[in-house]
Amino acid sequence: MVISGVTNASLLALGSPPKPSKTSVVLFSEVTQPSLLILLLPMPTPTRSLRFKTAFGVELNCLGGSDHAGSEFAKAFDASGEIITLRYINVFWKIMRFLNIGSEATLKKKIKVVDDFVYKLIHLRIQQISSTANDSTKNEDILSRFLEESKKDPQNMSLKYLRDIMLNLVLAGKDSTASTLSWFFYLICKNPSVQEKIYQEVMEVIEASEDAAFDVFSRNIIDESLNNMHYLHAALSETLRLYPVAPIDNKVCFSDDILPGGYIVRKGDIVFYQPYAMGRMECLWGEDAEIFRQRGGWMMMASSSLKAPTSWSENLRKEVAYRQMKTFAAVLLRFFKFKLGDEKKVVHYKTSTTLLVDEARRLKSPIASAVRFGAKKILQFRGVGGPKEMVTPGENDQQSRKRKKKTAVGEEIGGRWPPIKPKRDLQINRLKGTNLFTIPNFFTSSESKAFVRAAESIGFIHQGSLGPAKGEAYRDNDRISVADQGLAESIWQSGLKRIFDDIKLQGKVAIGLNPNIRFYRYKVGQRFGRHIDESVDLGGGHTTQYTLLVYLTGKGSNHNTSMQSLVGGETVFYDRGIVEEVPPEEGMALLHIHGNKCMLHEARVVTKNVKYVLRSDVVFA
């Protein structure tokens, strides 16, 4: 069972809630059609009904056999949340409540619907428990545990108290993980390289064979694998920074106190704070505060047991919610690749106690589609609110322009890359005819540096190999691998296309670069042993025929102190003996034929500083 809304310390006193085990995943494997799953995901309903069963021990539609009462409750619950949020800006709400008019009158009615429903559920559960002989089913839900406990302390644990506890539980957990996941999928669609990196992490961390089916893969997700998904954890934290579950919140002071900023607060004072605004403040997060990117701090928090100084119950609640979201994301990203269905659609948030994607329930417009390797059909992913330009309500033109400018910078890092200038006068340095040649200054120095920065901000993953004894080349370097057609196209158009106009292979012509772009990082002591590069069949008569390497550091980059004078790291080609030794030069491209004409080659060990390389392949058709 999954609980992500444990809110009340007294609940913890009853013993720790059931651990998040495989139930949430079993829920998936019961769904045989993955497309159904995709439809379910962004809708808050499944999390809500699951939580409902967990909390109350009965289904949401248990009253009267139809889901009418349940959906009325859900609607009333949502509407109350919206009206209560409006109190932040409606200074007359107390008068309106007193006079019972307008939104306050509506709120009163909605609260009654909610109360009636919850009381009925509590009575129903009491009846069920007293008529069930089988003890083992009694205590599975949280309500039963409280009912059990209330027998010991009927005075303090009244029906009203139980109602409040249960509503608190539903409210805190309600929609929160689902809405965070909606924002998360939206953000990783906007930042495909992050999506790719999470996919790689999931593949590395979860021990399942490559062709493991949905349910087998799901079953292999254990607590330890979830703990090791640091990058995914960090990406979820970054999502929560930009789209906190509670955009506005307040706390009541239990006693006189002094806040860290020096403000004196008195017992009973209410302190309001705004996580949404705080998550975007430049003084806290730097100039790129509005940009979704990898932040070192999140990685640290994810990989250590370091926790923000919150209460134990809050940590537990967070931990459970993270696990639930990580499980969900890991399974989906393993099998699907998500992209936005409508790049132009404007996304809004809904004014509510929980920061929901507006239009989250509009099933009509396909928002994102999902395709994972080899999957033939495009699965429609409906319901994650509309993508693209975030338009914050009340933003004026000037603010909007300022923000757009910043987004452009962010795009360099998050999935989009430094712009590459087209170059007209590239020199070709033929080392072995058209089979091996270099192009100095293929990237300018600033382009090379910008790529290093962009790659570093994404973060690398270490690549090892089984080694020559197992038939694999020795390999020790760090890598990022992204699928980015746009990046492939801009590198191709910047000068390679013209160079390859003259190169034909058995009547085939070069048509572009493999969108699978890789970045390598070799630190001191790291190298890539002797190997040959295989030609890859991309389908549709498209095959890769040349390896492209662009050195991002090397000779020429030493004016930047942090990348001073790379030593070692030469790419060396062999035939009977050494054919060529190519020392890396910043911005230089190296191209060599691969497949059955590929020369044996290696990347020698780096002995000083760091070698960065961009790698792709030239595709022929």
Ligand SMILES: O=C(O)CCC(=O)C(=O)O
């Ligand atoms: O890093 C290098 O210099 C060589 C890389 C390489 O051989 C490869 O990517 O296949």
Ligand SMILES: [Fe+2]
């Ligand atoms: Fe190679």
